[in-house]
Amino acid sequence: MxxxxxxxxxxxxxxxxxxxxxxxxxxxxxxxxxxxxxxxxxxxxxxxxxxxxxxxxxxxxxxxxxxxxxxxxxxxxxxxxxxxxxxxxxxxxxxxxxxxxxxxxxxxxxxxxxxxxxxxxxxxxxxxxxxxxxxxxxxxxxxxxxxxxxxxxxxxxxxxxxxxxxxxxxxxxxxxxxxxxxxxxxxxxxxxxxxxxxxxxxxxxxxxxxxxxxxxxxxxxxxxxxxxxxxxxxxxxxxxxxxMAGAQQGRNLEVVPTLTMGKTQTRDAAGDPWRSGDTSIEPGIDVSWAPSPAMTLNATINPDFSQVETDQLQLDINNSFALFYQEKRPFFLEGADYFTSQFDVLYTRQIADPDYGLRVTGRDGGNTYGAIVARDAAPQVLIPGTQGSQFQALEEKADVAVGRYRYDIGTELSLGAIGTFRQGDDYANNVAGVDARWRKGAHTATAQFLHSQSEYPDDIVDLYKDDLGNDATPSGNAWRAQYGFSNRNWNFDAWHESIDPGFRADLGFIGMVGYDKSLVGGQRMWYRDGKAFERISLYADWDITHRFDGQLLERELEAQVGVNGPMQSFASLHGMTRIAYWNGKLFDEHYVDLNANFRPTGNLQLGAYLQAGTMIDRDASKTGQRTMLELFGNANVGRGIAVDWDLIRQRMRRDGGTAFTATVLNAGGSWQFDPRQRLRVTLQGSEVKRDQALYVDTVNETARDWAAQLVYSYKINPRTALYAGASYGAFMDDDNPTMFGSTRSVFLKLSYGWQP
Structure with a gap:
């Protein structure tokens, strides 16, 4: 909760x-x-x-x-x-x-x-x-x-x-x-x-x-x-x-050809000559057809999955788990809600470079269904563990199939099934399971059970054998049960989930396996109609996590008070204390944080997040005093200009010094000339500095990177559009101390939605 x-x-x-x-x-x-x-x-x-x-x-x-x-x-x-x-x-x-x-x-x-x-x-x-x-x-x-x-x-x-x-x-x-x-x-x-x-x-x-x-x-x-x-x-x-008697959908056929062209250049350091890569020209086509008002068929050949705007930059420091990025590709976004379940068993960015894709989604009475078939030329595997996870490329093509079905019994009960299947030459991962959801009045109960069977090549096994054993054909179960209660003033939540060490969901985003976790929590809300501070909430929960062999991984207690006030403001004070297991030891962690945002005018939003407390420095397996400050907001200038920013800085102090400081910036602005034309600029950068004297193992003492992107777009509708852009990125670290090794590129993307 x-x-x-x-x-x-x-x-x-x-x-x-x-x-x-x-x-x-x-x-x-x-x-x-x-x-x-x-x-x-x-x-x-x-x-x-x-x-x-x-x-x-x-x-x-x-x-x-x-x-x-x-x-x-x-x-x-x-x-x-x-x-x-x-x-x-x-x-x-x-x-x-x-x-x-x-x-x-x-x-x-x-x-x-x-x-x-x-x-x-x-x-x-x-x-x-x-x-x-x-x-x-x-x-x-x-x-x-x-x-x-x-x-x-x-x-x-x-x-x-x-x-x-x-x-x-x-x-x-x-x-x-x-x-x-x-x-x-x-x-x-x-x-x-x-x-x-x-x-x-x-x-x-x-x-x-x-x-x-x-x-x-x-x-x-x-x-x-x-x-x-x-x-x-x-x-x-x-x-x-x-x-709506006699409502007609017409032919309900749409064909969207696309053409993406790009050119990239790289260099190792500032002052070095630029090296040109190949000019890419990638045609593709998407077809959508609804043979009935309740069913949609989609097909794509050599789909254009280029991203016209960059992902939000995330700083991967003092974190052992793989980072999650939102899907942005149109073929997978359409009808994505048909494939959701309580576990994240489908994360379509795992289908990295499909040669083709087919999808069907539909509803008929109480039946809801969806299926995807694709051929992925560059699949990747999320290697899970109890203490961390990482992505690894799979050096072979793979066939992908996904199926989801749900049957609704009245308005209160739903029963479902889901399966994800991926097959290569010497690789396989198959997941299948069932789920249920019941809701009546203030009460909601959900449950899901999954089973997986896998086969991996040796290079993948080597990446997880130290944590979860040397097994080339792991298998296992995952299950979750949850009960929730919600009325005018109270919320209550209780759930338990368990994932076996051998469970794998390679088409999903499940980065932690080999554990069981339980949580109970609740919230009380007070409404003060007509008052400046019209809503106050108090929340608390307790959870505990054990490894598959009984080792305590985490025991945590947290609480938060929040208030909604004038100028569309929200502020919260949150505290947490926990025992956490890392690298063979149990550590005490605790912190408090303050989160606030408000709109002093209709054209300006300001926000800040401050966190301070005792946290683990995972690279050193020691605790220290960590502080983190985030400043974020957005502003409108006139009718068409908007700017936004998000600056995060964190620092870890321990053993009489500063172990690391880390800063990450995401900023941008857009100028919307009219409802169809837009110019967008994005700026991203990060810097990490460490004190080698405070670490036993060798660490990067300095790492810095930044990137910029400029994109012009002309959209007649979501299917018919033109994008033209340029990007530049650079980095340095201890092995590349001269600013900068860098990349620059230009691209043009055209798409046209044709409805015969």
């Missing part, structure tokens, strides 16, 4: 009003209770006439739409009347759903609206429509738009407690918005070809939430329906809407 930390959730919406209705709606922008007979939901009518998606609510066809209101402040309010008026109209045609919002504001000058890239506008004012197209409270779409028409879209997975909202999905839909004298207006057109819903031509029943984000001193989340604070299923509270 994790302590509560508020995030800029993607939930908000409001509606429309065409010209004949605008005057009436604009007369009341203040907090008024909804009409006594107002009930969210109803029948969505078929519209008559054309609607231009231009942000102007003057098309006559809107007069035949269903009228709804965003009537409730669900946070920080407790389903109190919304402080601003939002009218929404909904209708459909044979091929698309239409939604329009008329959002008024008592002080339109305070509306936050910026030109941004897709999914980068959640701190603005925005409105949105959330769709549960199967009306099963499990998977939904969240489509939101800011006052300037900038889009954000999210897949919501109520069954995934670790990541309920995933913004990596990009749908094809149209939107437009404009600021007005009394607020702003927004229009949506959502083609049915973008959505998945039950087959059949009759009436549909969808769960729908209409939402508005109104960020001022507090971040007000306004909804068309009530959201009880004791609810642990947001999607269950959405209104019920009927209609």
């Amino acid at each position: 994790k302590p509560f930390v508020p995030t800029p959730h993607a939930l908000a919406a409001a509606l429309l009003l065409c010209a004949p209705f605008a005057h009436a709606a604009s007369q009341d922008a203040g907090a008024q209770p909804p009409p006594a007979n107002y009930v969210p939901g109803g029948r969505i009518p078929q519209l008559q006439g054309e609607i231009a998606i231009d942000g102007k609510l003057d098309d006559a066809a809107w007069q035949g739409a269903l009228v709804q209101e965003i009537a409730y402040d669900t946070r920080p309010g407790d389903n109190t009347p919304a402080p601003v008026k939002t009218v929404v109209r909904i209708g459909y045609t044979a091929d698309a759903l239409y939604v329009a919002f008329h959002a008024t504001d008592p002080d339109p000058s305070k509306i936050r609206a910026h030109l941004r890239d897709r999914d980068a506008m959640f701190n603005d004012d925005w409105v949105g429509v959330f769709l549960d197209t199967f009306n099963d409270h499990r998977r939904g779409y969240e489509l939101v738009v800011n006052p300037l028409g900038v889009q954000g879209d999210i897949i919501r997975d109520e069954t995934n407690t670790n990541n309920q909202e995933d913004s990596s999905w990009d749908g094809l839909w149209q939107s437009a918005g404009q600021l007005t004298a009394d607020g702003y207006d927004v229009e949506f057109r959502i083609p049915f070809s973008t959505l998945r819903f039950p087959t059949g031509g009759g009436d549909q029943r969808w769960g729908i939430s209409l939402y508005r984000n109104w960020p001022r001193d507090k971040r007000h989340q306004l909804a068309s329906h009530k959201v009880p604070r004791d609810s642990n299923c947001f999607q269950c509270e959405w209104g019920k809407y009927d209609g």
Whole structure:
């Protein structure tokens, strides 16, 4: 269980009003209770006439739409009347759903609206429509738009407690918005070809939430329906809407050819001549076809998996486990939520360089399924252990297959199965398992069991034999069971997991094996409606971990108090004490940390994190006094310019000296010229300094690197785009003391989405 930390959730919406209705709606922008007979939901009518998606609510066809209101402040309010008026109209045609919002504001000058890239506008004012197209409270779409028409879209997975909202999905839909004298207006057109819903031509029943984000001193989340604070299923509270009879998806075929070109040069040290590598020209093609509204087939040949923006730089110091990086490649992001389970048995960045890929995802009644088949030209293996993990390239091609199935029994119980399989010439890793989830009221219970069988070449066995034995064909089980309770004021969590030493999930991200761990924790929340500090939370948990042979690895107790306050602020004070096992010894560790962030203005966010205490220096197997300071934030300049920064510095003092200092910087800025054009610059750097006198083994006394990237993008939609960029990176360490060995490159990427 994790302590509560508020995030800029993607939930908000409001509606429309065409010209004949605008005057009436604009007369009341203040907090008024909804009409006594107002009930969210109803029948969505078929519209008559054309609607231009231009942000102007003057098309006559809107007069035949269903009228709804965003009537409730669900946070920080407790389903109190919304402080601003939002009218929404909904209708459909044979091929698309239409939604329009008329959002008024008592002080339109305070509306936050910026030109941004897709999914980068959640701190603005925005409105949105959330769709549960199967009306099963499990998977939904969240489509939101800011006052300037900038889009954000999210897949919501109520069954995934670790990541309920995933913004990596990009749908094809149209939107437009404009600021007005009394607020702003927004229009949506959502083609049915973008959505998945039950087959059949009759009436549909969808769960729908209409939402508005109104960020001022507090971040007000306004909804068309009530959201009880004791609810642990947001999607269950959405209104019920009927209609969409005869909805058509058309041919629902999309072909996206891509072309990526690049050139790289390297040199060993400053002043040395640059050495040119080969010019790469890589064509590829992606095909997507939905033979029915509930099924999608995808295929890719020589897919373009180039990253147009860099990963966040992470400093790998005083850490023995492999670092996790988010997947960014479109083929694997599409439908990724179909493959989630309680253990991370599928981490698609393990499929490093596929020659081709095939995927199918779909839903039919209570059945949800997904499958992936690929040929990977450069697979890698995550070598796990009880004290650390590392990635290792597998010097052979491998065939990959993944399958996931879930059967929903009513609205409370789900049963599932998952399998991942990878096969090479003298290598194999097969994982299969079952899982279950039950939720009723405030209670949720989950469980999963997995079994793996593997075969490895000698060079892989040599990397883990000291920790887990010299076994070329390891096998083992992994299981986890969890119970959670959540109501208005209390959360409780208890779970146990166990992973055998021989368990391997090479297509996943499970870096620690050969242990069992138990945790119990709880949280108490106090709400102070109308007060400056409106929410206070107190959290604590206790956990214990043993190695497979009974050796204690960790016993930990932690607690945190957090508070939400004015200027959208959050602050927490956290403390932890534990006994940790490292390199054959038990050590005492304890620290406290303070985390705070706030928005002094609508265009500036500032944050800081400070941690201090006694920690293990793992390279020396000793404890010392470690401090870490992180400064982060972002700022908007005008409508289109944004900058962001994250600076972390840590220091370890012990034995009368400073064992190491480490600094890492991630910074960047973007200039959005218009909704399609963007220029982005990224700067990253790190420096690590160690005192060799405080270490027995030889260490790098100085290591330094930095990188920069400049990317111009022109996007007509998520499938049709142009990227052009350049990057430069350099490093130095004890073996390369002259600044710098370095690399520079340029690239061009073109893609075109064709729908015959």
